[in-house]
Structures are given as structure tokens and as C-alpha cells.
Amino acid sequence: MNYHGPPRFFVFLIGAGVVSALLPFANMGHEVGRWWNSRAELTEAEQYRTYQTPWTNAPFIRFVDRIRESVPADAGVLLTPVGGDERLGRVRWHVFLNEAIYPRQAFVRRPSMASGTAMSFAPWVDYHTTLALVEPTAVFQPAVPFDISLFGEFPEEASVQEALVERGVEWEIRYFLDSNEPFRGALLLHKGKVFRRGGLASEL
């Protein structure tokens, strides 16, 4: 069957599209070269660490490894942000930890806010700061080492405690929202007592 072809203008437009495809083609070549030079020799796990996303960078993975060593695989862990100024998606540690420490079951207060989009992250953190009765900016001094115990006891809602007991959750991670030194000064608690302190290599 003889088909009616397009007017010349469209032939030119399609041709221009194919010519401009050289840009993604060149980019593809660049990517192959980059992979060949820097990642081809690495295992998948090693490659994973080369991506500088918050959930693949070395401090986070090191902290997760420590949690995996300390907390039994079938345990439940409460995740509690207790300070820090950042509210961007890159410090949604509860989401990242939830995936990374699985099959340990991560629990949070107000899970509907925590499971929502990045837009509900800041209100969810603010809910915690309200609970803790502290003003993070007044206490949080990024330039100097700090200790999470500055925040004192974390006043829990009675119902949260009941729910923790009901679900058998004995572990808790308290952490700050700091993307530059993640988990500096973080605490791992077991039955309310400090089990491990700090998330940096120097602290572990």
C-alpha cells in the first residue's frame, strides 16, 4: 500500500529531532565512560555507596550497620527526631531508616504525617518539638559538639507509651535533623536506657 507521506516541513522537523538526538547520545557515551572509569570494578553494594544521596552516603550506612549489629532483626524500633533546624527532604531520616533497618520494624509517632509527602514532614517534626517542650534553635549549636541529654527527658504521651507496650517496641533511636553530620550525638535506647551513643565514626 502506498502511503501519503508528510509535507517537507515535517520531514525537516523529524530530521532535526534525530540530529538533536546526538545530545542524549553523547551524554550516554559520557555515562558509559564514567561508569567504566569509576564504577565498573565495584560490586553493586560498593556502587550504591558512590551515590551521594542521604540514604546511600557513608555516615548513614555506617550508622545503619551499627543499628543492625545492636538491634535484633525481629525487634521494633521507635524513631524520634529531637532537634535540628533542617526541614528539607534530605533529612527525612525516619523514611530512610525505616527502609534501611528492615526487617526491624520502625515505628513513629503520628505515622499518618510521617508517611505523607515531603510537605507533611516539617509539621511532623514540629509536632515532636512541641512534645519535647524545647525550642530547637535555642539549644542546637551546629558548630560545637552537643549531647542529646541537653534535651532532658522526652515527655511522652501516655497513649504512645501504651501503644509501644502493646506492640512490644523496646528500642528507640533519638536523632537530630542535620544533613552534614548525620546522627552526630544520636542515641540508641533499649527499654528507655542508653544502649549506644553517637552516630559518627569517632563516636562509635
Added chain:
Amino acid sequence: MSFEPGHAALLATAICFFFIGHIYLCLGRPQRARSAAEWVLTALMVGAIGSIVFAIGAVVVFGPLDVWVGRMIIAGPALAGALGMAFAPSMRLSHVLNTHCDGLPIPKVTTRLERYSRLLLIAFSAGVIFTASASPVHLFDSVFHFGYKGRVMFTEGIGGAAWTDLDGVLGRIMTHPKYPPGVSAMEVVPSWFLGHFDASAARGLFSIFALAPAIWIFAALRSRGRLAATFGALTWLTVPLLFYLHLPLGQTLHSIYGLGLGSGLSEDIYTKLVFESSRDPELTARNLRNMFLSVWKSPDGGGMDGSADLPLAACLFGALVHLWRVLPGNSVESDRTDWTIGTLMLAGMLLMKNEGGAYLILMGIALLSAVTITARGNLGPTLRIMIPRLGAVFTIAIVLASPWFLVRGSIPEVDENYPAQLTLENVVSVVSEPLEGLESEGASGYAPVIVAKRFIVALANPLKWNLLWLTFTATLAWCVICARKRLLGDALLPVLIVLLGSATYFTILVVAPWDYEALFRMGIPERLFIHVASPAVLATFAMLWCAPDELS
């Protein structure tokens, strides 16, 4: 690169997908011309979607499966397919492959232009396979929306506490819990072969979601000529957005581009976000430095990293192109297998993303409209034949996806609920009242204006789409103004899907209470338009290369 157990699992899964797809295609009694490439890629797609449907159904009914049970339910049908291919004459490749297309031999490459364009096609196909295979799954959506659900599906099943304990004062975390588990199931299947869950084990298989639409475009346009078929497939495979979500040269190209077309995704958005997030100058400076220097902006295989937009796009196009073939009056040939493929792809669409449900409705509207418009004085008998058949196809697709929907009802709403936003009151409100606090957008503040502007900026960006949308828009405008008959032939159904899909996304983005800055930063609307990109290619080339009887 060392050969890891994950690669063996990937290979075993791919072989199983092919043989499952092969037996499914053969059961439909294929008759029309299919090249070896079309047969293999269609079998892989059908095997993948069939396995996903079956795996989700099995896990919903029986709970998390032992890895040996999982291996058997996938390897069993695959073994049947392999034995059939070896011993049943009607299932041999030499029997099912047909070297004639629409009664004519499949055209061979002759000119230098065709040779070079075929080489480019092969090079981009290799690039797709490389991009899909070279990296472990690492992007946010891929890891947290889908990888995590895969872990849960592998260990705890679907519908337990991990999915439902998401409200109250204490509970678990699952981002977008109502997203369907299709991609997650795709990761679970090779994990059964591996023995433990690994989201990256399936990543290489994501290349089929880019390659299958390419071969379907090629096959659909093949009767229109070698160049139409090759350039059609090439137009899809050269969409840069398949290879990266963020631009390869960081913010630089985007900023230069932004200067020409106004604000969109540009540094001022990041700056504003950071300044708003903190009143501490030191912290702000540090955040800014991190944002612009970080590798977040590096190329990442946006469509092939284990996310759901490309699989949805492939299923949508698979359903569209095979149901398009069986429409009465269509100039390309079809057979019963096209019906069965279309049915399975509709079910796959429902299990990939929530948008799949919307596309099921849009597909129904578009198919009925296309049948009605192209019936040409034979409407009654045509509808009497087509409505029961299409009804059966849609019903079977819904039944196949129903195990997930039975579970979905018990999952609490914790994020977007688009249908709930689509009220008359909301529509009137966004059209008549400007949104507050949007001066920095450089727009009037009316949501429809902001979204329309963003659509134009996003779709005209050659760094993300090449010239795809420019060519589609120019062709559509030309047909509407000068050559309406070209529009009302084979091109009608894909054109309707593109327009209906775009209109739906526009309405939802306008009505839903979005933070537009954050939304645009996350690659919306680009990630939505990838769904209708391959139908746009088919529509464009079907309008441009038109059969004589379409013009009569």
C-alpha cells in the same frame, strides 16, 4: 564488573518471563506478522506483567511465599512454555514468526540513511539496556515508594500491619501506601530466585519498558514504510527523559534554559526553599553549597531505575497499540493475540500506578469514541460487535487486578487523594480565585495559568524531550487546520489518549492543593507526560504517513 548472584537471578527471571510470555502469546493463536524482535520483547512484557499479576494474587491470598514456592510458581509455567517450544509444532518460533507484514514481505534496509538510522536505533537500544543494568536502584521513589513495599511483600505479604498500621498516635511508616505494588512485585520475583530481597535484582529488566514500546511503534508503523517505522521508534528511544530525570550538567543547562523560557525549575526555587527553611545564615549557606554541588543532579536513568512511571507508560501503550490494531477500519492487520495482549496490559496498568485506574476509564472513552467516529455509516453493527468484546477485555483486566483492590480498601488515606479533590466547588474556586503567596512564580497567581505555563516550559524543553512534543503539537495543529482526514483515521485513538491524559493531569494539578514549587522540583509534570509520550509518537507518525483509504 563481577558476576554476582543478583545477575544470575535476573537472568533466570528474564528467561522465565520470556517462556511465560511465549506460552501466553501462543495460546492466543497468533496469525499476523511479528518480527523476532517484536515477538521476544512482547513475550518478555507479557511474561513480566503476567508474573506480576500472578505474584500479587498469590501473596494476597496465601501471604508471604516461601522462596521455593515463589520459584515454582514462576518457573513452572516457564518450563511448560519451554517444553511447548521444543515439542509442540504450533509453538515453535519458526511457526509463530511471520515474515510478511500486511500481506507484503517485511521491508529490508536498502539506503544509507536507513542503514545509519537503524544503527542509531541499535545504539540507543544498547544504551537503554546499559542504563537499566549498570546501577543499583538508588533514587528516592524507587527505593522508598517501591523497593520498601517489595521488601514488605517479600517478608510480610500484602495488606498486613505494615500497610494498615499508619494512623493513630503510633504506627509504622509507608510512603504512598496506596500506590499499587506492581513494581514491587517485579522486584520480588527475581528475589525469589535470589533467596533474599534485593530491589536491584530486577533493575536490568526495566529496559523492556523502554524497548517494548519502541518495537511496538516500529511494528505499528512498519506498513507505512521503512523510514516511518525507524524514525518513529527512534523518536521514542531518543527521549532524554528515559535516561535521566535531572539534567546531566547540573543546574547550568537548566538555568541557561530557564533564562530563555522564564521561571520553572531553576535555582531561585532552591534558594527560596532553603532561605525559608532556616533563618540561620551559616546553615543556609551550607545547605545552598550542598544543593548545588551534590550529585543529586547527576544523570540517573530516571525512567529505568525501578520507578513506576515508565512501567505504567509501557503497559498503557501496550494496551493502546494492541487494542488499536483490532479496531474495525484500522489499516494495520491484527489477530486474536492482540486482544489477549491488550487485556493483560490493561491489568498491568492498574497494578503499576494509581494513574492506571484513570487511564482505564480514559481508554474506555477513547476506544468508544474512536469506534463511533471511524464507523463511517456502519455504527450500529460495529458497536454491536465491539462493545461486548471491549466489555469482556475490561472486565477480565479488572478481575486480574482485583486482589490488590480488595486489599487497598483497608489501607488508610495518608497522602494525596486526587479523586476527593475533584469537586465542582474546588474547580470553581481555583478558576475564579488567585492563589496566595505565589508572587515569586512570576505568574498571575491563578492555578490554571501557573500549571499551563509549567506544561509549556516542561514540554518544550529539548533537554528532556528532544523535539517530541514540538513535532506532535505542530502535526496536530496542521491536521486540525489543513488535513482533518489524517486526524480521523488510524491516528485518532492515540491522539485521544494523549489529549485526554493531558487534560486529566492539568485538571488534577490545578485542583489539588499542591505546593507548586516543590512539585515542579520533583519532576512533575515531566514524569506524568512520559505516560503519553509513546502514544504521541504513534499519533504523530500515523498522521504524517497516512493510508489512502484514510483520506477517502
